[in-house]
Amino acid sequence: MTAIRVLSYNIHKGFTAGRRRFVLARMREAIRELDPELVFLQEVQGEHHHRARHHAEWPTTGQGEFLAEGVWTHHAYGRNFVSAVAHHGNAILSKHPFSAWENIDVSNNRFERRGLLHATVAHPAAPAGLHLICCHLDLFEHGRSRQIERLVERIAAHVPADAPLLVAGDFNDWRQRISAVLAQRLGLVEVHSAVHGAHARSFPVWFPLLALDRLYCRGLTPRSAACLSGQPWRKLSDHAALVAELEGPAELDRPEVRKSGSPEVL
Numbered sequence: 001m002t003a004i005r006v007l008s009y010n011i012h013k014g015f016t017a018g019r020r021r022f023v024l025a026r027m028r029e030a031i032r033e034l035d036p037e038l039v040f041l042q043e044v045q046g047e048h049h050h051r052a053r054h055h056a057e058w059p060t061t062g063q064g065e066f067l068a069e070g071v072w073t074h075h076a077y078g079r080n081f082v083s084a085v086a087h088h089g090n091a092i093l094s095k096h097p098f099s100a101w102e103n104i105d106v107s108n109n110r111f112e113r114r115g116l117l118h119a120t121v122a123h124p125a126a127p128a129g130l131h132l133i134c135c136h137l138d139l140f141e142h143g144r145s146r147q148i149e150r151l152v153e154r155i156a157a158h159v160p161a162d163a164p165l166l167v168a169g170d171f172n173d174w175r176q177r178i179s180a181v182l183a184q185r186l187g188l189v190e191v192h193s194a195v196h197g198a199h200a201r202s203f204p205v206w207f208p209l210l211a212l213d214r215l216y217c218r219g220l221t222p223r224s225a226a227c228l229s230g231q232p233w234r235k236l237s238d239h240a241a242l243v244a245e246l247e248g249p250a251e252l253d254r255p256e257v258r259k260s261g262s263p264e265v266l
Contacts, residue, residue: 002125003223004246007036008168008215010136010239013045013088014063017204017238022055027236028067034243038121039072039093040168040215042136046079048086064091071095078103078117078134089115090134090169096121099129106135106150108143116147116154125220125248126164135169144171148178152185164219164249170239174210188216191244192225200227202240213242220248 009031014024031039045051046062059066068075072093080089080103089103101119108114116135123130135151137144151167159165167188171178176199182188192200192215199211208229215225222244229240 002123002247004038004123004125004130004220004248005034005036005243006038006040006166006168006215006246007031007034007241007243008040008042008134008213009241010042010170010213010237011044011063011067012237012239013043013048016236017206022051022057023236024059024063024066025057026232030232030236031067031241032071036243037095037123038132038166039067039091040132040134040166041067041091041093042134042170044077044088044091046077046087046089048088050085064093067091068093074098074121076101076117076119078115080105080107080115080136081113089113090117090136092117092119092132092134094119094121094132096123104150104154106147108138108146112138112143114138114147116151118154118158129163130248131159131163131165133165133167135167135171137169137171137173139172141175141177144173144178148181152182155186162219165217166220166246167216168214168242170212171214172212173214174212176211179214179216182216186218188218189222191215191217191222191246192227192242194222195225195244200225200240200242202227202229202242204238205229205234205236205240208240213239215242215244217246220246222246
């Protein structure tokens, strides 16, 4: 079996809680020490002209490119919110080449601009293609429910049933309702729950109470999972990071996905 090390992290646009300090360079050091092959990032600032003028350490590239530089030679950024001076969204960093990627708008209103960043990579554990989806869902449950339907539709239509799949991000699911839906509809397994018997409490990082951040898999076997809320993480973003190791591909044992039409690649 070939192991895959994965990290998911809401980087809060490179700031500590309350945007008191800009710590993107320290985030990069912390992520690199873990050396994951695949990194799912949320709240990634692609550009912000005003903040760039006020922070000497602001990178000359987008934050995803800054974090990836020299280690993750392949990266994709899906901008969700766009204004005259800034844009931000989700990003995926990979040590393996992308065969395709696409950002799908799943916004429900003009205040919360959300997207599903869907990519495929050729990985030793999945030479035919490993599917990756990075997301950050709405704050309110009604909006999240609609976005989960869009996620189900996307996977049913674009991810073959025998293709290994990882879905990671900030689900804002403080009532912990989403995992049962994804298990029933898509056969997705939440990795931290599979290893430890419960979702990881990841927010706020200094006193984790809410299980907002998740890593789901299908066609892969969870081997380890950790919620990183100790040092140095508690002095970085307001979210804890999730790191996991998986093996694959695993035999799929899941209910038939409800779908219309045949699956197709991106």
